[in-house]
Amino acid sequence: MPSPVTWTQYRATIGDRTPLFAALAEAFEIHRALYLGSYVDLAPSTAIEDVTYVDLDRRAARFFADEDLVRAELVRGGSPAPAAPPVPAPRVRFLAADFTQGVDAPQASMDLLISLFTVPAWEACRRYLRPGGYLLANASHGEASLAALDPALTLVAAVEHRDGRYRLVREGLERYLVPKRPEHANAEHIRATGRGIAYTRPAFGYLFRSD
Template sequence: MPESWATYRRSIGDRSPLFAAIAAAWPCDRALYPGSYLDLSPSAAIRSVTYVDTDRRAARFFGDRARVDAELAEAGVDAAAREVRFLHADYTDELPVDEASVDLLISLFAGPVSDHCRRYLRPGGMLLANTSHGDASLAALHPDWMLVAAVHHRDGRYRLDTSDLDRCLVPKKPADADPGLIRERGRGVAYTRSAFAYVFRLTESAGTSDRIGPG
């Protein structure tokens, strides 16, 4: 059987509850998911999602709209009410996406997505990022991003924690909290309190510059 969201979930689990929680907490009508691979889970909760990946397996899966609709239906989602768009592209290049047009930018295990795709997020929009390749750590160091929640994952369940945020993103080694070093190493900072991911809000006064971190 060709690889699909169903097969991918066996290795990463189902992230649909995570996106349901985010969509319930903040306005999320449109999302952009660079480096998505086969993860269709945002479409379980968000009306319009644009997926971006260079992998041919992702292109085959998303190119089979009947398969995509069937897997959404299996998850209890009305596929007719969802806009699923796939771009077989490198997110570090310019994408055919309007600037300031999406409510949620997703950056999970895919590199410094927000460095290149911030332009597509509207002011006041949300960034979901983890520290795997440094994106959450870069956002934590720039004043245009405001931390609004930590995402915890345990026993297949996701929880958004909006309390005690001043205790989050505290580096174990302060010297590691350097944007240039994070980009050079390609990984995030180790923090005194860990989380699966973090949600940041792009401030209303922020511009659309690609680079979010100093240096």
């Protein structure tokens, strides 16, 4: 059997997201997270003490099944921002599951749902988020665009990503999520196209609070 793909290898293609999760952990009360469509991105566990990863990819299942490899990857690759010290012994759990059908997690138990570059997960997994918890999403596959239309969610930060650096923007949020074509800002159109709508000021991602 070939060696499993590693976080180090994957990070070389997507970039290092550890500063993003360090910034989130520092700015918000995040102790437990559910990462939907995670593949092998261990970045959240460098800053969040309890993370459940969910994916159907067999390569992800092989990676997470090797606990020694996962621990070694976290030691070798964890480099969060200085403001958020490394988590000493993070709890890492992996579920090989189709999250659109629900996952094995207690309801209202998560501080953060992570949905980046995957099919929309909010509707299927909102029950796992505690009241006042957060959804981190981007416009890929329409997740952030659908979230922006949900009255139960409030935008509390935009995630800017430039020159390899992440920055949380918490002021002037009215500049974000403004559709270039307002007629496309409806759930039917977004679901039919399977992608997010274009905004006048795009961002890497968006953080919503569940009201």
